[in-house]
């Protein structure tokens with residue numbers, strides 16, 4: 217009799233276990249999320265990044281600089297960590313050091329690590345030899361930060377929503393002498409404020425990741441400052457104690473905040489952006505009509521596409537293109553270096569489908585190597601064009617790679 221029971225169990229056991237496994241998977245929370253923040257303001261006098269005119273080191277702190285990490289994990293254990301920083305850019309050496317260590321320590325593969333810099337011009341020139349001590353401690357801080365965000369993973373719900381904010385203006389003005397760096401109210405802009413909303417299992421807000429396409433250059437003085445993005449994060453966190461607010465810089469290479477050059481403007485722009493995030497969350501509405509709940513699977517891909525050097529004898533650039541896809545609900549496309557707004561507008565136009573994911577395009581991610589002008593900007597000339605050392609084939613190459621990766625991650 218016992219022999220029969222064992223035989224029956226051997227036959228139906230695997231089926232039963234598989235069903236039970238399925239049921240457990242159904243019960244598992246759809247998402248987990250964790251967030252962490254760390255101050256990265258230099259404690260020593262360092263040169264400032266962004267404007268060549270400032271030869272003297274910083275003389276003080278107007279606002280602390282922060283790095284934030286937001287970790288998300290789907291039901292199958294797929295993870296992605298977004299690391300955002302109040303810094304000028306993500307230089308290759310930093311990306312490599314952090315990516316190697318988080319892979320070793322937390323088994324987080326490079327395609328699951330998205331690093332983005334706000335491009336504040338009031339942060340340290342951390343790639344210089346004189347900044348080696350700061351660079352090393354920054355690397356350690358970021359690695360620990362990723363660890364903290366993963367340690368803090370807890371059941372969550374995710375949703376996407378967006379609003380608009382208007383202080384970014386195109387900064388390319390056509391004149392008889394060519395394109396000048398000057399506010400142009402008629403030039404192309406992307407005023408979208410995309411927001412990833414992270415709520416705890418009980419529905420309370422845990423974190424927001426939000427974007428905007430505009431240089432963080434309200435100020436260019438000799439004090440540490442996160443600029444408008446720093447204030448937007450600070451104000452949102454003040455208004456929502458316990459919530460982590462992180463900023464993902466968009467394709468703002470040809471966009472400046474206006475008005476500018478006075479600190480109260482940076483604060484006002486920060487308040488405007490924080491208010492736009494509130495608008496996206498629709499905090500005062502009972503029915504959040506425009507919020508899009510996110511479902512899995514979570515998948516990501518990071519691959520280089522070669523940008524050919526426009527100058528003989530100069531090296532080509534393996535330009536990293538990063539796509540993070542939340543099922544059929546949201547795709548975050550993270551492009552590297554200083555990307556002009558045309559890329560964001562074109563990719564959203566080409567990739568947004570009625571039955572497809574919402575498209576969010578970031579710039580200044582994973583590498584920082586010159587400007588990335590569009591075909592149009594290259595033809596027109598001007599500052600962004602003359603600082604793009606790649607052949608005009610770059611736009612089709614980058615856009616083609618995004619299409620390829622997004623298609624490959626189709627759930």
Ligand SMILES: [Zn+2]
Pocket residue numbers: 335431469554
């Ligand atoms: Zn710039």
